[in-house]
Amino acid sequence: MTADVQMQPVAAVPQRTATRWHDVCAYDDLLPERGAAALVEGVQVAIFRTFDGDLYALSNFDPFSGAYVMARGILGTRGGTPTVASPMYKQVFDLATGRCLDDAEVALPTFRIRRTPGDRVEVALA
Numbered sequence: 001m002t003a004d005v006q007m008q009p010v011a012a013v014p015q016r017t018a019t020r021w022h023d024v025c026a027y028d029d030l031l032p033e034r035g036a037a038a039l040v041e042g043v044q045v046a047i048f049r050t051f052d053g054d055l056y057a058l059s060n061f062d063p064f065s066g067a068y069v070m071a072r073g074i075l076g077t078r079g080g081t082p083t084v085a086s087p088m089y090k091q092v093f094d095l096a097t098g099r100c101l102d103d104a105e106v107a108l109p110t111f112r113i114r115r116t117p118g119d120r121v122e123v124a125l126a
Contacts, residue, residue, distance in 0.1 A: 019112065021122040027115050030055075035071035035084070040123050045111055046071035047121065048095060050082055056095040057113040057123050062086045063106055070108065 024038045030049035037060050038045045044060035048071075060068045065088035073084035075095075082095040092101045098108035112124040 019124045019126070021114070021124050024121045024123050027119045027121050030121065033075045035073060035075070037068070037071035038123065040111075041125060043125060044068050045123055046073070046084075047113065047123065048075060048084060050075065050095075054082065055113045055115060055121060056082065056084075057111040058084075058093070058095065058098050059108045059110075061108070062088055062091075063100075063108070064089050064091050 022040045024040070024047060025036065027049075030036055030047065032049050032051045034049070036047045038047055045057050046060040048056045050056075058070065060070045062069050064086060067088060069087050070084060070093075072087045074087065076083050076085065078092060078101055081101075083092045083101065084095055085092045091103065091106075093099065093108055094101060096110070098110040100106040100108075114122050116122060
């Protein structure tokens with residue numbers, strides 16, 4: 001078997017840039033200050049609704065325990081920043097950025113989330 005090796009650079013193929021939103025649940029299904037887990041394209045996502053109605057989505061994987069439990073975390077604030085504390089070892093993460101406030105080397109992936117005019121909650125992985 002032989003392989004064709006191309007010596008010249010190939011023109012970049014335009015990438016599709018449209019965001020792919022995934023319907024997760026009704027807004028009213030999310031209880032304030034409680035988390036919910038959703039499976040979106042094989043990714044476990046922890047979704048949170050705060051008392052003031054803001055929505056956040058981040059990875060459900062707790063990097064300290066290795067368990068998918070972040071949706072069961074305890075919501076709060078630290079210095080005015082909305083946070084979730086892992087239910088396992090209590091490390092605190094910034095809901096907006098995913099950054100661990102107890103260990104600067106660790107962060108959770110965050111995902112875009114929105115409330116639609118039809119009162120549905122949607123998440124985008126990229």
